[in-house]
Amino acid sequence: xxxxLLSLAAAAADTTAAPRPVPQDGPAVVVHRQPALPVAALRLxxxxxxxxxxxxxxxxxxxxxxxxxxxxxxxxxxxVQAVRTSDAVxxxxxxxxxxxxxxxxxxxxxxxxxxxxxxxxxxxxLRHLAEERAAERETAPSYVRAxxxxxxxxxxxxxxxxxxAAARLESADLAALWGRMYAPGRVSVVAVGDVQADxxxxxxxxxxxxxxxxxxxxxxxxxxxxxADTPQATRGWVARAYPAPDADPAALSVAxxxxxxxxxxxxxxxxxxxxxxxTHHGQALALVVATPDSLMPAARRTVGGALEAVGxxxxxxxxADAARAVRRDMLFYSRTPERMAEIVGGFADRGDDPxxxxxxxxxxxxxxxxxxxxxxxxxxxxxxxxxEVPAQRIRRENRR
Amino acid sequence: VSGARxxxxxxxxxxxxxxxxxxxxxAMERRAEAQDRIVVRPEPGTPVVAVEVxxxxxxxxxxxxxxxxxxxTARAVTDPIAAVLDSLGARLAIAxxxxxxxxxxxxxxxxxxxxxxxxxxxxxxxxxxxxxxxxQRRAIVRELEAREASPADALAGEVEKAVFGAEHPWGRPxxxxxxxxxxxxxxxxDEFLRGxxxxxxxxxxxxGPVEREEAFDVLRPALGFDTLxxxxxxxxxxxxxxxxxxYDAITTWVSASxxxxxxxxVEALRMLSRLALQRVSFGxxxxxxxxxxxxxxRHAAGGELRLHLVVPPREAEQWADALRQxxxxxxxxxxxxxxxxxxxxxxxxxxxxxxxxxxxxxxELARGVxxxxxxxxxxxxxxxxxxxxxDAARALEAPIIVFLGPSVExxx
Numbered sequence: 001x002x003x004x005l006l007s008l009a010a011a012a013a014d015t016t017a018a019p020r021p022v023p024q025d026g027p028a029v030v031v032h033r034q035p036a037l038p039v040a041a042l043r044l045x046x047x048x049x050x051x052x053x054x055x056x057x058x059x060x061x062x063x064x065x066x067x068x069x070x071x072x073x074x075x076x077x078x079x080v081q082a083v084r085t086s087d088a089v090x091x092x093x094x095x096x097x098x099x100x101x102x103x104x105x106x107x108x109x110x111x112x113x114x115x116x117x118x119x120x121x122x123x124x125x126l127r128h129l130a131e132e133r134a135a136e137r138e139t140a141p142s143y144v145r146a147x148x149x150x151x152x153x154x155x156x157x158x159x160x161x162x163x164x165a166a167a168r169l170e171s172a173d174l175a176a177l178w179g180r181m182y183a184p185g186r187v188s189v190v191a192v193g194d195v196q197a198d199x200x201x202x203x204x205x206x207x208x209x210x211x212x213x214x215x216x217x218x219x220x221x222x223x224x225x226x227x228a229d230t231p232q233a234t235r236g237w238v239a240r241a242y243p244a245p246d247a248d249p250a251a252l253s254v255a256x257x258x259x260x261x262x263x264x265x266x267x268x269x270x271x272x273x274x275x276x277x278x279t280h281h282g283q284a285l286a287l288v289v290a291t292p293d294s295l296m297p298a299a300r301r302t303v304g305g306a307l308e309a310v311g312x313x314x315x316x317x318x319x320a321d322a323a324r325a326v327r328r329d330m331l332f333y334s335r336t337p338e339r340m341a342e343i344v345g346g347f348a349d350r351g352d353d354p355x356x357x358x359x360x361x362x363x364x365x366x367x368x369x370x371x372x373x374x375x376x377x378x379x380x381x382x383x384x385x386x387x388e389v390p391a392q393r394i395r396r397e398n399r400r
Numbered sequence: 401v402s403g404a405r406x407x408x409x410x411x412x413x414x415x416x417x418x419x420x421x422x423x424x425x426x427a428m429e430r431r432a433e434a435q436d437r438i439v440v441r442p443e444p445g446t447p448v449v450a451v452e453v454x455x456x457x458x459x460x461x462x463x464x465x466x467x468x469x470x471x472x473t474a475r476a477v478t479d480p481i482a483a484v485l486d487s488l489g490a491r492l493a494i495a496x497x498x499x500x501x502x503x504x505x506x507x508x509x510x511x512x513x514x515x516x517x518x519x520x521x522x523x524x525x526x527x528x529x530x531x532x533x534x535x536q537r538r539a540i541v542r543e544l545e546a547r548e549a550s551p552a553d554a555l556a557g558e559v560e561k562a563v564f565g566a567e568h569p570w571g572r573p574x575x576x577x578x579x580x581x582x583x584x585x586x587x588x589x590d591e592f593l594r595g596x597x598x599x600x601x602x603x604x605x606x607x608g609p610v611e612r613e614e615a616f617d618v619l620r621p622a623l624g625f626d627t628l629x630x631x632x633x634x635x636x637x638x639x640x641x642x643x644x645x646x647y648d649a650i651t652t653w654v655s656a657s658x659x660x661x662x663x664x665x666v667e668a669l670r671m672l673s674r675l676a677l678q679r680v681s682f683g684x685x686x687x688x689x690x691x692x693x694x695x696x697x698r699h700a701a702g703g704e705l706r707l708h709l710v711v712p713p714r715e716a717e718q719w720a721d722a723l724r725q726x727x728x729x730x731x732x733x734x735x736x737x738x739x740x741x742x743x744x745x746x747x748x749x750x751x752x753x754x755x756x757x758x759x760x761x762x763x764e765l766a767r768g769v770x771x772x773x774x775x776x777x778x779x780x781x782x783x784x785x786x787x788x789x790x791d792a793a794r795a796l797e798a799p800i801i802v803f804l805g806p807s808v809e810x811x812x
Contacts, residue, residue, distance in 0.1 A: 034445030077749020328489035
């Protein structure tokens, strides 16, 4: 779950026009009360896609807004963050619980249509986006994930957008563009900490109105080929992703944990990650292995046969242990109000109901050996997406 | 022979604990004292349980040539339970302080009891495993060698010597040095374990979705009913003039350390350290400050408010004056009510955010008990006033200044 959360936090924007469940009557509010500590985390999600032709717009608006939000939050010693996930434009703030109204005001201000930003602010936001775009292709770990994601979820464009879209953003009517993304009914709020549900609802009752949507599409977002930008790496990277749109999420999480344990046991000289990707675009299971150059052929074989190997090894006890480990990771990760809000909000952003996180947590304990086998068979029936980065080889004469 | 004696002594201790636990009426008066060493903070909404075991064994308990034995003991004695904790999904972090060793356990609510029992048995019942000593000694030496080039560590070492005196136990690094740790033997670890890692030297704080009685049921049998035993350290012998140490770097570290006594207004001093640090941190008019840090360190006899800056070598003296002035400014005049309210609002939020992890809250509570508190509250934020801040600043005497950098004497 932690891996899942982290991978999603680093992941991307969406520009798909796929229908998404959107609340109609003001923001959906979920409150998880933790009365013992006078700290509260508020997480506000705008369930919105970047307008076609403006990939990265959501994250661009976040970079424009963030300096002012940080300054406001700092006055009460609070901390604010802006993250663009595959599902939503997310702002979160954590600070004293009795500053609820003030902190809510900080988040509400992020929803106002951007006034004409200064040249400096524009340059700064565009520079941040450019750096993030470059970073995604710069090192092997982020590159292989981006390359897998681009093929498993083709509608899920990078959060930082594209060079062409960034050029369009420079001269776009930002208020109109924001109007195409923002509507009060697209907002959902999660609050965790020593706060009352009524107080949270009151604090978010009046959101800024949606602006004129504007019209017209600027063009099509085309992501530059990742194959042309293969990074240099000191180890070889072998990555596979299996789309699993219809898999039971809890069983898929447990299968991912079993695969990770199996591969780590067998690949002691390699770094192994197995991740459950879960967004409103669908689900997938990704295997990412970094290995010494000399072990690349063996790594390909081991990764290629991983589903079968785990299937032969699975037992009621191993499933129970893996499920328990996923649950404990979830508990550990959510031990601050901020992270608890992130977990609960992640479910809400995919369009699930307020109890979805709790239901998933409970469901993990019920996952059976048969369900895991069914997931493994489902994955094995898919054609995996394969991405590899060879280890950089230095010519003998250049070695010192 | 040594191992047999250890087992025997430990078995006796365990029997004694069982015996006392069977005599609740006789032990009633002492039970109240024992409860002072156990602090439970029930937090129904917190998803994990954090258990802080603070063993009041530190540098003052170590022979000078065995610096670091307390830390090695904690690492070695918990090494054999690593697999058990792992299977329970529990995490253990160990840190050495001058006056105590901190063992922080974090576990899921369904596993904390078993994990805690395993930890307490390792600390107070099981004999030390010599193979574990060798493994952990090697690991610590490697870690210390890797840190030898760290200027932050070098500064901390010089500041401790300047504040407490080179010969004072607290003038030594709490984790020892690569040299002293490499010389430690299993026999010395065993002796330290039996002499200093005892229930009566231990404080336990539990934070999480746990009822008080439930926690006491787990902890009482292992902790017994004795009052807290702490080794008193000798009075420090601080440097009387600024300390200058050459260090091969392109920047200079400047540190100012203000001593405060045991009756000081700690929360006001903590706020003061934050405000003073803002006056000397990087900003449009302070572009040459590369880094800055403030800390408030407490021990039984009081503590220190410390501010550290990293600046160009030629400006080191100027920034030492700025550090002195940053604190002295608050001693000259109390802040107006409005400005104080603004500063307090910010400070309060930052202070609460420091406590957002359950293990941090458990550490704070245990530490509070070690320093004579009752573990009732996490902060002293209530009732802070401009006058309290002013009084706290006025009560501070001149700081001890330490410079660490390239040819400081010539440059300055």
